[in-house]
Amino acid sequence: MEERSVVTEVRGGAMWITLNRPEAMNAISPEVVDGVGRALDEALARDDARVVVLTGAGRAFCAGADLKFVRGETGGGQSGAGQFLASLLELLNRLERFPRPVIAAVNGLALAGGLELVLCCDLVLAARSARFGDAHANYGLLPGGGGSVRLPRKIGAARAKYLMFTGEFVPAAAMEAAGLVNEVVDDGALTQAVDALVAKIAAKSPLGVSRMKALVNDGLEQPVEVALRQELLMTALHEHSDDLREGLAAFQEKRAPRFTGH
The missing domain is CATH 3.90.226.10 (2-enoyl-CoA Hydratase; Chain A, domain 1)
Known part of the structure; x- marks a missing residue:
């Protein structure tokens, strides 16, 4: 190079x-x-x-x-x-x-x-x-x-x-x-x-931001009905993430979240 x-x-x-x-x-x-x-x-x-x-x-x-x-x-x-x-x-x-x-x-x-x-x-x-x-x-x-x-x-x-x-x-x-x-x-x-x-x-969840980017990019190229179904599926998948659990725990404990991207 x-x-x-x-x-x-x-x-x-x-x-x-x-x-x-x-x-x-x-x-x-x-x-x-x-x-x-x-x-x-x-x-x-x-x-x-x-x-x-x-x-x-x-x-x-x-x-x-x-x-x-x-x-x-x-x-x-x-x-x-x-x-x-x-x-x-x-x-x-x-x-x-x-x-x-x-x-x-x-x-x-x-x-x-x-x-x-x-x-x-x-x-x-x-x-x-x-x-x-x-x-x-x-x-x-x-x-x-x-x-x-x-x-x-x-x-x-x-x-x-x-x-x-x-x-x-x-x-x-x-x-x-x-x-x-x-x-x-x-x-x-x-x-x-x-x-x-x-x-x-x-400062935001790396995993959440990455998945939002994918949803927007994919959704722009698909019918609204298909994009909405994909969003629902991604949301269900995201429920199992450490970052979601950390975000909710931080809200409950009134502190800044410590996201890891998992």
């Missing part, structure tokens, strides 16, 4: 995964795909990483997939480019389904594949100066990381088509109004705001 193309740090109940190619505006390379995948493996193995935070080094969150790999200029030709895009899509799918909450801390430009990364996160906090855009149309490209599927589901078809057809970059406040961004904060306050959100989530 290319040295430090992805940097990780665990603090305050979260693993921070930082895309670390600032000279390339954190464009996604095969090394970045591999590095984020390894970081997710590590987060899953650690009890002190109850939340994952994804961000970028420098002035960009992520400017998208590195076009030299999209064009197949890696010695592998178009088959190499296809393999790269397939591995990127696999990572994005995994990120969306990751069993722990994933927060995007958008510190700058989030374009094309960078926007697709954001779309796979559960919660999005953005610096006021951040900009979002699909950008594929600017280079004659098509979304290859699920953008045409996830973007309209997040912000509606009309807004998604506008971003896709025009290639425009829009401010964080506009994406907050559209429903993609949960909160816009001053540029210097992004890390502090994310830390505060992590603290709120990390």
Whole structure:
């Protein structure tokens, strides 16, 4: 793996995964795909990483997939480019389904594949100066990381088509109004705001949060009647969890619960 193309740090109940190619505006390379995948493996193995935070080094969150790999200029030709895009899509799918909450801390430009990364996160906090855009149309490209599927589901078809057809970059406040961004904060306050959100989530039952995430993700793709049945089944399963017993005991004893994720 290319040295430090992805940097990780665990603090305050979260693993921070930082895309670390600032000279390339954190464009996604095969090394970045591999590095984020390894970081997710590590987060899953650690009890002190109850939340994952994804961000970028420098002035960009992520400017998208590195076009030299999209064009197949890696010695592998178009088959190499296809393999790269397939591995990127696999990572994005995994990120969306990751069993722990994933927060995007958008510190700058989030374009094309960078926007697709954001779309796979559960919660999005953005610096006021951040900009979002699909950008594929600017280079004659098509979304290859699920953008045409996830973007309209997040912000509606009309807004998604506008971003896709025009290639425009829009401010964080506009994406907050559209429903993609949960909160816009001053540029210097992004890390502090994310830390505060992590603290709120990390104090809750890891098992409960994980199961709620699965219920929401699965329920969005199913008829209401089916989703409600799944919720009832999950609730019945959850009744046997240590975290539920601990939560009820803490309520009875008027103390803060000590959740273990079991």
